[in-house]
Amino acid sequence: MSEKEGGSGGGSPQASAVTVSDVQELIRRKEEIEAQIKANDGVLESLKGVGMNEPLVDCEGYPRSDVDLHQVRTARHNIVCLQNDHKAVMKQVEEALHQLHARDKEKQPRDMAEAQEEARSRSLSQSEGLSPPQAFAKVNSISPGSPASIAGLQVEDEIVEFGSVNTQNFQLLQNIGTVVQHSEGKPLNVTVIRRGEKHRLRLVPTRWAGKGLLGCNIIPLQS
Numbered sequence: 001m002s003e004k005e006g007g008s009g010g011g012s013p014q015a016s017a018v019t020v021s022d023v024q025e026l027i028r029r030k031e032e033i034e035a036q037i038k039a040n041d042g043v044l045e046s047l048k049g050v051g052m053n054e055p056l057v058d059c060e061g062y063p064r065s066d067v068d069l070h071q072v073r074t075a076r077h078n079i080v081c082l083q084n085d086h087k088a089v090m091k092q093v094e095e096a097l098h099q100l101h102a103r104d105k106e107k108q109p110r111d112m113a114e115a116q117e118e119a120r121s122r123s124l125s126q127s128e129g130l131s132p133p134q135a136f137a138k139v140n141s142i143s144p145g146s147p148a149s150i151a152g153l154q155v156e157d158e159i160v161e162f163g164s165v166n167t168q169n170f171q172l173l174q175n176i177g178t179v180v181q182h183s184e185g186k187p188l189n190v191t192v193i194r195r196g197e198k199h200r201l202r203l204v205p206t207r208w209a210g211k212g213l214l215g216c217n218i219i220p221l222q223s
Contacts, residue, residue: 018099026093033086040082043075052076117200133160135193136170137218146215151203153216154194161191173220180205180213 044050047067056072058064135158142149160167163179179188183205190201205213 018096018103020100023093023096023100026089026096030086030089030093033082033089037079037082037086040075040078044072044079047072052079133191133193133198134167135160135221136165136167137162137173137176137220139192140217140219142217143210143215146208146210147204147206148214148216151190152199152201153190153192153203157192157194157199158221159190159192159218160198161189163188163190170220173218176218184213 044052050056050067050072056064056067056069063069137159139148139153139155139157139159142153142155162176163183165175165179169175185204185206187202187204190203192199192201203214207213208215
């Protein structure tokens with residue numbers, strides 16, 4: 001056992017976003033250090049119960065001959081190093097848990113908003129009964145890696161809601177284009193019918209490597 005073995009390798013996880021697995025790894029390291037401290041305590045106990053502070057000289061000032069002095073000094077040195085490592089890891093655990101709790105606190109309002117949106121969508125579905133809403137346009141093509149693709153739109157999706165545009169107020173495709181131009185970088189609620197089922201998506205018109213802000217071709221459905 002050496003000081004190098006007992007040292008705390010690797011940096012603190014606070015340099016990047018902390019995850020639950022980071023905390024679990026820190027706890028594993030803490031337990032490993034505690035086991036090593038216990039093992040070294042056992043070495044001292046086996047040497048006639050010599051602890052961390054027992055004198056290593058006899059009453060006349062000579063080195064004790066009844067214990068292995070080198071083994072005692074090594075175990076004591078290891079324990080001191082390991083205790084320092086343990087203190088550092090405990091600080092990292094405390095900081096990591098604090099970051100996790102803070103992030104969970106920030107996440108709660110978003111989760112509540114998503115739950116409310118899901119409940120509203122479910123309520124709308126139930127109020128519509130068995131008759132699906134009428135679509136006014138259809139997705140004809142989608143470019144890979146585009147904002148439309150990232151949002152989950154698929155070819156042949158029939159659009160029943162695109163932001164503020166719906167079946168009641170849709171007149172021509174320019175209605176959708178106007179909404180897109182005024183919503184760059186902002187999420188739009190898009191509702192589509194896919195194979196008879198309604199899907200609610202969130203699309204963010206964004207400049208990307210391809211043409212336009214969506215990366216898809218939408219055509220009107222024949223009325």
